[in-house]
Amino acid sequence: MTFGTATDTLTEGSHTPEHCMQYDSMLINGQWCAANNGGEWDLINPATEEPIGEVAFGDRTDADAAIEAASASLEAWTALGPYKRARILNNAADILSSRATDLGALTSEESGKPLDQAIAEWRSAPSYLRFAAEEAKRIGGRIIPASTPGKRIEVTYHAVGVVGVIAAWNFPVYNVNRAVSSALAAGCTVVARPSEYTPRSAFAYAAALDEAGVPAGVLNMINGDPESMAQAMLDDPRLRKIQFTGSSRVGKILMDGASKTVTQLSLELGGNAPVIVMPDVADIDAVAATAVTAKYRNGGQVCVSPQRFFVHESIIEHFSEVVKAGSSALSVGDPMDTTNDVGPLINATQRDRVEALVGSAVDAGAHVDVGGRRVDGPGFFYEPTVLSGAIADTVVMKEEIFGPVLPIIPFSDVDSAIAHANNVEHGLTGFVWTSNLGTAISVADRLEYGMVGINDWYPAAAQAPFGGVKQSGLGRESGTEGLMEYLEPKTRFYGGLL
DSSP: OOOOOOOSSOOOOOOOOGGGOOSOSEEETTEEEOOTTOOEEEEEOTTTOOEEEEEEOBOHHHHHHHHHHHHHHHHHHHHTOHHHHHHHHHHHHHHHHHHHHHHHHHHHHHHOOOHHHHHHHHHHHHHHHHHHHHHHTTOOOEEEOOSSTTOEEEEEEEEOOEEEEEOOSSSTTHHHHHHHHHHHHHTOEEEEEOOTTSHHHHHHHHHHHHHHTOOTTTEEEOOBOHHHHHHHHHHOTTEEEEEEESOHHHHHHHHHHHHHHTOEEEEEOOOOEEEEEOTTOSOHHHHHHHHHHHHTGGGGOOTTOEEEEEEETTTHHHHHHHHHHHHHHOOBSOTTSTTOSBOOOSSHHHHHHHHHHHHHHHHTTEEEEEOOSBOSSSSOOBOOEEEEESOTTSHHHHSOOOSSEEEEEEESSHHHHHHHHHOSSEESEEEEEOSOHHHHHHHHHHSOOSEEEESOSOOOOTTSOBOOEETTEESOBSHHHHHHTTEEEEEEEEOOOO
16 A cells, blocks of 8 residues: 655545445545555444444554654645635535434444434534634734843744544544544644544544545544554654543553653543532422433443432432433433434443443442343343442442443532542543522532533533543643644744844
8 A cells, every 4th residue: 555755735635425435444645545454343333233344444554654644744734824724624514514414324333322412423523623713713822021122022823743633432523523623723734543443433524524625644544453553653753742532541551652752642531420419409300301311321421421410318319210210211222213212332341341330339239220231132232220329439439430320329418529529530520400609609619620510411512621630631622722732832032123
């Protein structure tokens, strides 16, 4: 496999028509290609355990080729300027908007995400491209007053350079797009490696940007051995930054590797979101009913999924009854069937892990009020599960579940609830439900989390920074802060001006 000769000018990509794409090939230097070693990955439908098809699955040589292409195209892409880059990204947003329904089916099939949720994920993608495109036009600088006459100090902002993006499977479009949109808008070029479990969604995303006019080499989408491809990113000094979405365990491995090369990192890692439901909530039924919807979205495989429900003892019985009824009423099955509410987990490993966590909690004294079992038959299904009883010190309180499990814990005073909420390694998202503005502000200020949803289950927007504290990561994605992650300041000192 060859990729042509690197030049210092931008050339158009393949712009393959969408209807011709099988979304089974990598995009390197504007060309759709097989893996250099001929490797392929067998995709499995998590709802049926049947094969979907084969996709290119390479190794370090493909990552090296992609980094070469991204490096060769960097200078020209940066020089293109924010206004021309914005036109391309806005064009990509238009293309993705027109394909959301069709591509949603593709994502649902490979991820097990319910079809309506998969379509919604695609429909959210254009807003991130459009925001980053327009925000990049406002990248400015500043003049700092010099302390000595005849001198001048200026600060300007410039693209970091080649960026590696390593994305997770739970939101195969959102995770890739959130990083790529900001990086490209800032003038960086990208080598992206999606999860091997959901590569077709990422290939479809890359195809839309390719068709929109993103030049060859500016966005490269590869798939293959995660360790060797990540190591290629860490080893190559031309790749200046890695954005990773995934587990805290892997994030720490990347931090160790990056320390040897001083590669910049942005990390969006695990979460273990607490929910504090105060006794003054205006509508307990509504809060409990929407909690069910939020908790079981994507089978609980959401980093900002509400996980630990601390409910005031004066309303916990009412809240629990509504949650149990709502959880029992959910339909579990084929995610392509829109009458179903909950699909499968991504693979057998994830299902078995959830099963083990629930079993451990039960052994420690927790009570299963609803569910608590895998679903018989094909597919990696696990029942929506509600836990109560002696949960406070069990594993489901300390570890991210990443599955359809909803533990409910009573509290009598808010100080105790906040202390328990903060007593974990993660700090991505927290939630508080109350009708009192003062309580909302006070609790939100004391929660040690990068984001707090106040009477809101969905803390994400293209215009807002997304990220956590403690072991939930480094840096921010989306919003102005997310764009600045892909820029570096340069300070100029002028002398002899008098």
